[in-house]
Amino acid sequence: MKLILQGHDYRYAVEQSLLAFFPAERPVYDGDDPHTATVTLTVEGDTARSDTAITVEGRTAHGTASTAVPPSADGCTRERLCQRAVKLSFFHAAQALTGRTPAWGALTGIRPAKVAVSLLEEGHTPEEADAVLRDTYCVSPSRRQLCMECALAELAADRGRTDRDVSLYLGIPFCPSRCAYCSFVSNSVEKSMKLIEPYLEALHREIVSAGELTERLRLRLRTFYMGGGTPTTLSAPQMDRLLTLLEEVFHLGALEECTVEAGRPDTITPEKLRLLRDHGIRRISVNPQTMEDTVLHAVGRRHTAADIRRTMDEAAAVGFPHINMDLIAGLPEDSPEGFARSIDQVMAFGTDHITIHTLSLKKGSRISLEGTRLPPEEAVGEMLAHAESVLRAAGYAPYYLYRQKYQSGSFENVGWARPGGECLYNIYMMEELHSILSLGAGGTTKLVDRRQNRIERAFQLKYPLEYIQRPEKIEENQRAFAAFYEAHIPL
Numbered sequence: 001m002k003l004i005l006q007g008h009d010y011r012y013a014v015e016q017s018l019l020a021f022f023p024a025e026r027p028v029y030d031g032d033d034p035h036t037a038t039v040t041l042t043v044e045g046d047t048a049r050s051d052t053a054i055t056v057e058g059r060t061a062h063g064t065a066s067t068a069v070p071p072s073a074d075g076c077t078r079e080r081l082c083q084r085a086v087k088l089s090f091f092h093a094a095q096a097l098t099g100r101t102p103a104w105g106a107l108t109g110i111r112p113a114k115v116a117v118s119l120l121e122e123g124h125t126p127e128e129a130d131a132v133l134r135d136t137y138c139v140s141p142s143r144r145q146l147c148m149e150c151a152l153a154e155l156a157a158d159r160g161r162t163d164r165d166v167s168l169y170l171g172i173p174f175c176p177s178r179c180a181y182c183s184f185v186s187n188s189v190e191k192s193m194k195l196i197e198p199y200l201e202a203l204h205r206e207i208v209s210a211g212e213l214t215e216r217l218r219l220r221l222r223t224f225y226m227g228g229g230t231p232t233t234l235s236a237p238q239m240d241r242l243l244t245l246l247e248e249v250f251h252l253g254a255l256e257e258c259t260v261e262a263g264r265p266d267t268i269t270p271e272k273l274r275l276l277r278d279h280g281i282r283r284i285s286v287n288p289q290t291m292e293d294t295v296l297h298a299v300g301r302r303h304t305a306a307d308i309r310r311t312m313d314e315a316a317a318v319g320f321p322h323i324n325m326d327l328i329a330g331l332p333e334d335s336p337e338g339f340a341r342s343i344d345q346v347m348a349f350g351t352d353h354i355t356i357h358t359l360s361l362k363k364g365s366r367i368s369l370e371g372t373r374l375p376p377e378e379a380v381g382e383m384l385a386h387a388e389s390v391l392r393a394a395g396y397a398p399y400y401l402y403r404q405k406y407q408s409g410s411f412e413n414v415g416w417a418r419p420g421g422e423c424l425y426n427i428y429m430m431e432e433l434h435s436i437l438s439l440g441a442g443g444t445t446k447l448v449d450r451r452q453n454r455i456e457r458a459f460q461l462k463y464p465l466e467y468i469q470r471p472e473k474i475e476e477n478q479r480a481f482a483a484f485y486e487a488h489i490p491l
Helices: 011-021 075-098 113-121 126-135 141-158 189-216 236-250 270-278 293-298 305-318 336-348 366-370 377-393 424-430 464-469 471-488
Strands: 002-006 036-044 047-056 059-068 165-172 220-228 257-261 283-289 322-329 353-358 397-402 413-417 435-439 444-449 454-459
Touching: 002 011, 011 036, 011 075, 036 075, 047 075, 059 075, 113 126, 113 141, 126 141, 141 377, 141 397, 141 424, 165 189, 165 236, 165 424, 189 236, 189 435, 189 464, 189 471, 220 236, 220 424, 236 270, 257 424, 270 305, 283 293, 283 305, 322 336, 322 377, 336 353, 336 377, 353 377, 397 424, 444 471, 454 471
Parallel strands: 002 036, 165 220, 165 435, 220 257, 257 283, 283 322, 322 353
Antiparallel strands: 036 047, 047 059, 353 413, 397 413, 435 444, 444 454
16 A cells, blocks of 8 residues: 655554554555555644545545644654544544544554553543553454553552663574564574584673673663574583573573573473573573474474474473463464464463463564465454453453554553563563663663663674674673663763
């Protein structure tokens, strides 16, 4: 669909609105396209007004929205209010044209709970915040409930926070093979085994310098998360050396939470599990994504559901207090019936944390490149509804959620946990409650100054080889990290 923006350049806001109603369309700004959307913004005095005209298959519909912009509003607030008008006008036009109301209504962006949190922090009651989600953004009852529960969980996690709190992320960008839905920067071991040792050597140097940095800035580490890729791709001796160094530099035993992704059962052994537990790791993530063998095969996993069951038995024997398991709704060859079986099996393991993802059609994934046939939006919605029903009945509650671009049905990803099973890192990272110091390739350091509502990012080098070959970029990122604190959050 050709997008014509007049009086503004809020491309992201319009593109997200487009995907919610027209998932098969992709935004076009140059050339001709029979499908068009003209989105106009005018700001006069203290009012922002947006008008949208959408034409599809020879039919045209219009939508209008206005919002007050207080003269005292700062630049960030003015931007947010203007974008709200733009998104609402597009929503009303698309709703009139299609007769559909997406589950999230006119609410776009990756962090839906932010709207509710802002209202609650301003002194509104939960009921008043819910009314805004309903009346302003047309969010469905089920998504409003998810949003409000996650907002309250975020506020609870934020109690006791200080300006010197940070979390540490460590990236291990290697996997035994590449899944069809994956677009993460990760190298399969079969192609990059020779890079692992030099990568770890470079990572060890960065860990030491990062430890010196956090000590100089007097930062307090709240959580530690090792992700990837698949960290358990490393051998037991490699993992041992890495965790030993981290303990020497950062004193991980004093953290609130230590998590390691052990996502692929074909990388997990009893030796590695015992090693993680001996190093004080209390939470691991075992991510089957599905318990259906046909679906595992379709997405390129080199293991079976039986391998997952074996891994969970081994993890139970070692005695991890917390285990997360992930499932993805909307994978190739899956069905609502198959997804229900997967949920039943995952819940039977007794894990206290289950994350339900919705498939995101990322540009670099094999699914997107090959045009793989996927379950329809209605089937994905049925999968998510069933998941919510059975998880709530079993005592799980939602505590964090986020959305992604090109997500099937414009749905969401939700973390569900039994009381005490919540992963604090997920909240801190996704809701940007404090800074995230990212080490290793492929990650992003988030620099957060809550007092000034300021967020800056320092991107790590994407690929293991360039990470190894360009230590100057690591040094540059750490200088940027120090400069941010010295400028905005001084001692």
